[in-house]
Amino acid sequence: MEILSILRNKVISAVELLEKQKILPSDLNKSLITIEKPKDESFGELSTNVSMVLAKDARIKPRDLAIKIVDILKKDEIISSAEIAGPGFINFRIYKKFWFKLIKQILEDGEKFGFTNIGDNKTVNIEFVSANPTGPLHVGHTRGAIFGDVLANLLESVGFIVTREYYINDAGTQIDSLARSAHSRYQEALGKNYSETENEYPGDYLKKVGQRLKDEFEETLSSIDDNSNLEKIKEYTVKIMIDEIKKDLLALGVVMDSFVFESSLYKNGKVQEAIDHLSRLGLIYRGVLEKPKGSEASDWVEREQDLFKSTLFGDDIDRPIKKIDGSWTYFAPDIAYHYDKIKRNFDEIIDIFGADHSGYTARMKAIVKALSEGKKELKIKLCQLVKLYKNGKPVKMSKRAGTYITLGDLLDEVGKDSIRFLFLMRKNDAPLDFDFSKAIDQTKDNPVFYVQYANARIFSILKRAKSLKIIVNDKTLFSTNLNKLSTDSEVSIIRKLAEWPNVIFFSVSRYEPHRVAFYLYELAQLFHSLQSLGKIDHTMKFIVEDDVQLTYARLALIRSIQIVIVSGLKILGVKPIDEML
RNA sequence: GGGCACGUAGCUCAGUUGGAUAGAGCGACGGACUUCUAAUCCGUAGGUCGGGGGUUCGAAUCCUCCCGUGCUCACCA
Structure with a gap:
């Protein structure tokens, strides 16, 4: 179990102890108790809202309740300090060695870290x-x-x-129109009269269909006075369209x-x-x-x-x-x-x-x-709908004129990983403005490269370590001594890693995948920041040549960051890359 | 007009389901490379969380009324 859950359980046990001692009424609703990382780290490393959440039902002032809970928790082996602040928050500091346990756990669990069995085969x-x-x-x-x-x-x-399912509306008047439009293109391919005005689906994509109808059936379906011919055209056209859709989805990584x-x-x-x-x-x-x-x-x-x-x-x-x-x-x-x-x-x-x-x-x-x-x-x-922009200007789309941007166009210009990540950088129910030109740009304004780059940097550091005869497999790193990780920046990034299971939990329970993308961005941010410290102060480099133990400890840290980034990217369907090109 | 969303920094958006002094990116300004990849980092500036009222220890978050934007509105799909 990771540290936030452990701490939450400790808080709950403290409340239960108070219940048993009749200091608090029994059967308080503890479901709203949360452990979170305070926005401002000066408050502490972790905090809980327990006293505010229970105060009303327990008929006690939040701060008074907090005092009682703090008395119990102060004795705990992992808590180095517990202080009451503001309206009744309890702010904790945790002994470093318990943060280090988290790294060990990530190295042990690998990419499974953070994923608990919530679904239970449902x-x-x-x-x-x-x-x-x-x-x-x-x-x-x-x-x-x-x-x-x-x-x-x-x-x-x-x-x-999970069953991923696609419902195909292959019946109804729209499909009849499609069949007639395909027939027009078929006529066109056969060199017969083609009427643009009667065509309800004038997009070029049906030209190909017309050609294929010609190749497949020659002239045999040309007359649609006989309704069965139109039915055959319909069937054939729908099949082609579905194949195209499947192909596009596959290119996007969706099966x-x-x-x-x-x-x-x-x-x-x-x-x-x-x-x-x-x-x-x-x-x-x-x-x-x-x-x-x-x-x-x-x-x-x-x-x-x-x-x-x-x-x-x-x-x-x-x-x-x-x-x-x-x-x-x-x-x-x-x-x-x-x-x-x-x-x-x-x-x-x-x-x-x-x-x-x-x-x-x-x-x-x-x-x-x-x-x-x-x-x-x-x-x-x-x-919500997507609005497309190019160089800051909206791209006008008209289905009738056949001038709309298809997934295929998008994939050609932007690429699967960028599209996926950028689309996930918006909450689903917020409108999405998607600027083509920015998405293509690989240097700015493109979070996917930012996250990829963090992974690539870690890969490169580990590679260099290997070349220095340092053993960097997870087993070795797991058994390394982490006590040399002592700076705030290092511990702070471990705290971020500790949030990963929470991020997964909230993403799942609220159906909000964008949380994963945002989290990865923030994690990458902390990593880049940590790495840059090594530029000013060479003792802050990950590989410190005259301090083997520190080097091992830091490699264990960045390797666990990498594990989380890679497993997060996999959830997003974005391929982690080891080297930026 | 009804229904459903949304409105947070100049722009694009987060905000752990009511918590502490509201955050990030871009843009602007000022800095940092004889590199474990500068595709990066550090700092500064920028806010009446659309507006009013309410609920309570406490509201960007919940309720209500306005203002604005988007989608939608029997017999289409």
């Missing part, structure tokens, strides 16, 4: 990207892809069994475990089945929706339709499941799809949406609650 389904197969992925999808993938990595790393086709839900009767289930639960009725307030829907007509009682589950209005012509609405297959997820019996179901689908979340949560009869809760994370 299963999780994360659905993300799920872009319509009508064109290549663009920057918006990219953000969702990275967010979902890294969240999946995180969950896996703490013992969840899905599972694809679910909307069309299969119709074919297998799963849509009807899900709706029937809702009916049995009494949640479907014939009704008339009110005209939306203030909406400018001028063509609004009052109509009776089949509605799902989503208001019972926290939605604003009940939602139609059938259109006027009797066909299903877009919502219906989604009901079936989530019913299917429920029946596959995942412990957790997570959907990742783009912000443009935020209006959809209430009904999706409602449907999962309804279909599972309250047993499952759908978790939805929203990714």
